[in-house]
Amino acid sequence: MATTTSSLLRLNSPMPRPSLYNSQGRVFLQNRSKFRAQPRTKPICASSLKTESGVQKEDIVIVGAGIAGLATAVSLKRLGIESLVLEQAESLRTTGTSLTLFKNGWRVLDAIGVAESLRTQFLEIQGMVVKSEDGRELHSFTFKDEDQTQEVRAVERKILLDTLANQLPSEAVQFSSKLANIESRDNGENLLELTNGTRLLAKIVIGCDGIGSPIAKWMGFSEPNYSGHCAYRGLGFYPNGQPFAQRVNYIYGRGLRAGYVPVSHTKVYWFICYNSPSAGPKITDPSLLKKQAKELVSNWPAELLELIDISPDETISRTTLVDRWLWPGVTPQASRGKVVLVGDAWHPMTPNLGQGACCALEDAITLTRKLADSLKSGTPSIEDALTAYGEERWPRVFPLTIRANLVGSLLQWDNPLVCSARNNVVIPKLVRLGPMLEHTNFECEPLKA
Numbered sequence: 001m002a003t004t005t006s007s008l009l010r011l012n013s014p015m016p017r018p019s020l021y022n023s024q025g026r027v028f029l030q031n032r033s034k035f036r037a038q039p040r041t042k043p044i045c046a047s048s049l050k051t052e053s054g055v056q057k058e059d060i061v062i063v064g065a066g067i068a069g070l071a072t073a074v075s076l077k078r079l080g081i082e083s084l085v086l087e088q089a090e091s092l093r094t095t096g097t098s099l100t101l102f103k104n105g106w107r108v109l110d111a112i113g114v115a116e117s118l119r120t121q122f123l124e125i126q127g128m129v130v131k132s133e134d135g136r137e138l139h140s141f142t143f144k145d146e147d148q149t150q151e152v153r154a155v156e157r158k159i160l161l162d163t164l165a166n167q168l169p170s171e172a173v174q175f176s177s178k179l180a181n182i183e184s185r186d187n188g189e190n191l192l193e194l195t196n197g198t199r200l201l202a203k204i205v206i207g208c209d210g211i212g213s214p215i216a217k218w219m220g221f222s223e224p225n226y227s228g229h230c231a232y233r234g235l236g237f238y239p240n241g242q243p244f245a246q247r248v249n250y251i252y253g254r255g256l257r258a259g260y261v262p263v264s265h266t267k268v269y270w271f272i273c274y275n276s277p278s279a280g281p282k283i284t285d286p287s288l289l290k291k292q293a294k295e296l297v298s299n300w301p302a303e304l305l306e307l308i309d310i311s312p313d314e315t316i317s318r319t320t321l322v323d324r325w326l327w328p329g330v331t332p333q334a335s336r337g338k339v340v341l342v343g344d345a346w347h348p349m350t351p352n353l354g355q356g357a358c359c360a361l362e363d364a365i366t367l368t369r370k371l372a373d374s375l376k377s378g379t380p381s382i383e384d385a386l387t388a389y390g391e392e393r394w395p396r397v398f399p400l401t402i403r404a405n406l407v408g409s410l411l412q413w414d415n416p417l418v419c420s421a422r423n424n425v426v427i428p429k430l431v432r433l434g435p436m437l438e439h440t441n442f443e444c445e446p447l448k449a
């Protein structure tokens with residue numbers, strides 16, 4: 001175990017010993033099974049990176065360079081542990097426009113040292129206002145009135161991903177690397193086969209491969225369930241400055257709701273969520289998506305319709321909302337041997353609480369701490385550390401997944417009497433924001449090597 005431990009830790013000494021250099025002057029670790037001589041922005045084909053049997057050996061492989069994968073890689077790096085991230089796409093994902101991060105997400109971004117640069121780019125949202133479809137204000141809330149420590153900002157996904165990736169050496173993320181198959185060996189190592197033919201033998205595999213995760217399938221997880229709702233999304237662009245106050249605007253109709261929130265001084269994120277018995281065919285044509293979105297809310301406040309109109313085509317998308325409930329005793333555990341799931345790959349949840357990415361960030365830092373303890377001391381074993389991660393995170397993510405689903409069902413009601421009671425009694429008189437945001441409490445200390 002001691003050998004494994006030392007081989008997994010990146011040495012943080014500012015002046016590495018000469019024996020740690022290879023002939024090209026690049027650092028490699030004693031006891032490491034390989035050294036990295038090439039930037040990993042392209043599929044690896046250089047034979048120098050392969051062992052005699054043609055299998056590339058790695059210590060920790062993270063599959064998926066989304067929020068979960070990159071946050072995990074950055075967290076590990078903060079503790080001096082290097083990893084290789086495999087991403088199927090040719091570059092970081094640019095779609096998905098924006099997502100709202102609550103204080104739990106910011107606590108993690110603080111802990112891994114990237115929050116400040118993001119704060120300078122995205123507006124802090126002060127509160128929220130709820131309206132009916134005719135534009136009548138039903139209730140408004142100020143976040144800090146409810147909780148002084150609350151922090152809410154909508155961030156552009158691409159900038160979040162870029163910021164995380166910039167914390168890593170360029171060779172740490174290997175693009176065009178789609179996992180096709182995974183297989184555990186008797187010695188506990190895992191063979192990963194990519195669609196480009198590359199084969200990797202990894203001691204630890206962290207599956208951050210999102211809702212369609214092939215690793216989750218291999219571990220016995222079922223497909224995520226369709227919630228009965230879909231969402232159009234976009235990012236309105238105002239080159240001369242957007243006109244909105246720094247608050248989230250929600251509009252609740254019958255079986256239909258919309259929201260919009262300023263992201264920055266020029267960009268405003270919007271969504272429209274609607275009921276649909278089936279997911280329907282995949283549509284990517286932005287003008288058709290805009291047309292469909294506008295038809296749904298044709299009589300709603302004009303600012304929403306304008307936002308749709310001024311959204312650049314590349315920001316428009318339609319998504320089916322899915323989740324997976326992690327039933328105890330029925331659903332597999334978060335880890336199997338030395339393979340573990342993080343983020344949507346493990347617990348896809350509907351976006352009704354704005355917690356999917358926040359929880360992926362929480363997962364990343366929790367897993368990193370458990371793994372680092374195991375790697376540094378040898379106790380507990382890696383398998384036990386991964387099990388402990390799953391046990392710590394399950395009571396957090398399982399109820400949140402259910403709650404997000406139920407909130408979505410309540411907000412998507414289409415019965416006119418129920419909607420009238422919701423808009424005239426429940427929202428104006430009964431709803432309190434504080435208890436509704438208690439799930440955003442999550443503390444974590446900065447990661448230090």
Ligand SMILES: Cc1cc2nc3c(=O)[nH]c(=O)nc-3n(C[C@H](O)[C@H](O)[C@H](O)COP(=O)(O)OP(=O)(O)OC[C@H]3O[C@@H](n4cnc5c(N)ncnc54)[C@H](O)[C@@H]3O)c2cc1C
Pocket residue numbers: 063064065066067068069086087088089093098099100101177178179180208209210211212213214231233319320321342343344345351353354355356357358359360
């Ligand atoms: C409409 C909507 C709104 C949302 N709003 C919010 C919000 O406001 N706040 C919030 O916190 N969350 C929100 N979420 C949830 C959030 O987007 C997800 O929880 C988050 O993106 C999960 O990150 P991830 O890294 O786990 O997965 P992903 O972002 O899906 O990343 C997975 C990565 O793995 C890669 N990959 C997949 N398969 C393979 C393979 N075989 N080989 C190699 N790579 C692979 C993918 O290309 C991708 O880069 C929203 C979700 C939706 C659908």
